[in-house]
Amino acid sequence: MKTRVMISLMFGLTVSAAQAAKMDGAPAAPCEGLKVATGPAGKGYSKLYADLVRVSKNTMPLCEVNTEGGLDNLTTLSIKKADVGIVPMDALKKMAEGDANIASLMVVAALNSNYLHIVTSANGLILEGPKKYGVLKGDTRTVRITRMSELRGAPVALVGSAQLMVRQLDKVLGYNMRYIDVDSDAIAFQKVLSGEAYAAFSVAGWPHGQITRLAPNSGLTLAGFDVPISSPYSVRPYTYKNLGVYNVQALAVQNVLVTRPFNGAKIGYVAALRQMLERELLELKDGDFEPGWNEIKSFESKVEWPRFAGLPLKKK
Known part of the structure; x- marks a missing residue:
């Protein structure tokens, strides 16, 4: 006491x-x-x-x-x-x-947990097939990315912590995705809308502020995470009513x-x-x-890392 x-x-x-x-106009103490x-x-x-x-x-x-x-x-x-x-x-x-x-x-x-948000085009990507006879325009098809496993070899935009997370995941999964590192969610989302990236990866707690502000007609939606994963990750559902996305499975990290x-x-x-x-x-x-x-159920929830004990370290 x-x-x-x-x-x-x-x-x-x-x-x-x-x-x-502290004084008005004075530098911060x-x-x-x-x-x-x-x-x-x-x-x-x-x-x-x-x-x-x-x-x-x-x-x-x-x-x-x-x-x-x-x-x-x-x-x-x-x-x-x-x-x-x-x-x-x-x-x-x-x-x-x-x-x-x-x-x-x-x-x-x-x-709380952070969630990997996989933002994709709601209207799909228009892809052109091989040229006919070597010179004529190939047939086009529309591809809608609805889950993580559909991104093998795809160009993807990465924001903030996703730049490390997705690279580490890709090493395990062997998807050989092509990375486009960007400075903001807005830039990443624009690359999806332009077709330059098949998906934008952004890591944030739920709800993700930038995603909750997207309009229903933004042309963007969220893909699910459908790949088996191990610690320190888990898979949990999230919902974004503004995009009409309900209980989509997402990768979570503590x-x-x-x-x-x-x-x-x-x-x-x-x-x-x-x-x-x-x-x-x-x-x-x-x-x-x-x-x-x-x-948060308890601040003592199990994590695989040494805990702060509130005592001085013993000098060697």
Whole structure:
């Protein structure tokens, strides 16, 4: 009990000092608490972070570090530009193979899942067959991509974390897809509509903000994931009423909140963040917060990765 009181007092003083340093037009004060790597402002991980700030009622010394997303969060943590961050398990395992700093990260809490969204043309692709007699225009046919297994050898647009995920999947599946890396969902969707890509792959929690904003007449739909897969992945259904897509099977991967290993005061900060998550989970599920919280049954859900224990590391 005494330890919790000390942590609360320490947090309260830190937050008060940070707030006192803020002035209109002045540069942002240095972060005196935990720097949290999220993603693009206003999107998935950043919205989860905003929910944490709301339920903490500004008693937690947290500062957001906006990045490009889960994959970028791992690099940001590795170079000590953030203290904790939200990352998908597949990227964590893969990136840890070549980076000792990433390999030393510890799971603070299991969160919601990310889903691989396979966006395809609702009207199909018009493909031209071989030329007749070597010179005449070949017959055309319309092909509608409705599932993952139909993308063998196809050009596909990849956004953000999908650039790593799909490449890793392709190595296992042997589909030999042709990758087009792009910077945004909007560009990826346009490449599908133009026929340059047979599908666009985008990774996000459900519901995917960019997809929920698509109009029914956008010309886009979602293909199902029909390939057997193993850990750290699972297959779960999702629905997007605006596109007329119901209970389509999608590839899912667990998100986790991870921390760098600490020996000093930040251990207490991370422990207090973990306690706050436990204390506020029901409010996060019941209140006006992101739907991703409703997926979480327990922050202790099993993940194949070392856990944060809330204790200093033993010096060798």
